[in-house]
Amino acid sequence: MGPIDRTPHDLSDWEILTDAISTAIGRKGIRTTDEHRRAREDMDPALYPQLSYYERWVVGNEAILCEKGYLTHEEVDRKVAELEARWGEP
Amino acid sequence: MSSGAGRFKPGDRVHVRFAEPPGHIRTPYYIRGKTGVVERYYGDFPNPEELAYGKDGLPRRPLYLVGFQQRDVWQDYPAAGDKVYVDLYEHWLEPA
Numbered sequence: 001m002g003p004i005d006r007t008p009h010d011l012s013d014w015e016i017l018t019d020a021i022s023t024a025i026g027r028k029g030i031r032t033t034d035e036h037r038r039a040r041e042d043m044d045p046a047l048y049p050q051l052s053y054y055e056r057w058v059v060g061n062e063a064i065l066c067e068k069g070y071l072t073h074e075e076v077d078r079k080v081a082e083l084e085a086r087w088g089e090p
Numbered sequence: 091m092s093s094g095a096g097r098f099k100p101g102d103r104v105h106v107r108f109a110e111p112p113g114h115i116r117t118p119y120y121i122r123g124k125t126g127v128v129e130r131y132y133g134d135f136p137n138p139e140e141l142a143y144g145k146d147g148l149p150r151r152p153l154y155l156v157g158f159q160q161r162d163v164w165q166d167y168p169a170a171g172d173k174v175y176v177d178l179y180e181h182w183l184e185p186a
Contacts, residue, residue, distance in 0.1 A: 032142070034142035035143070037114060
């Protein structure tokens with residue numbers, strides 16, 4: 001695994017937003033903290049190590065919101081394509 | 091949050107069940123099958139193994155802080171006396 005980088009770093013805007021969305025869907029009673037954790041654990045094991053901390057939260061949030069019928073993966077993919085067409089790929 | 095007396099008291103020696111059930115499990119893998127001492131009874135809480143799948147997690151389960159000698163947990167651990175403390179639900183524990 002190698003050494004751990006312990007250098008403090010600033011959070012990006014999208015990371016702060018991800019935290020805010022995660023808190024909001026918890027406070028609204030859409031999912032519990034345990035469901036949040038479970039959704040990340042259910043991720044494809046090949047994908048998990050490739051993602052950063054908050055990228056895993058994004059994937060977990062999408063899984064939970066789709067599982068509970070608030071969103072569909074098609075809607076998310078369509079929106080991502082729309083944003084990429086407008087702003088370019090990240 | 092305490093709503094009852096747990097089966098174990100501070101000072102009781104407890105053995106963590108070794109099991110590999112599927113699903114969301116809060117009992118760390120490294121502590122399964124190990125023996126430690128109850129430090130504190132926190133109270134009763136909804137079962138996270140069920141909360142993780144949208145269930146109500148009831149009935150509440152007693153939750154404990156359990157201390158383990160690091161030497162009992164990790165092979166060749168260098169410092170005698172070091173301990174690791176883990177929050178564990180009663181259904182993972184049996185008397186030791």
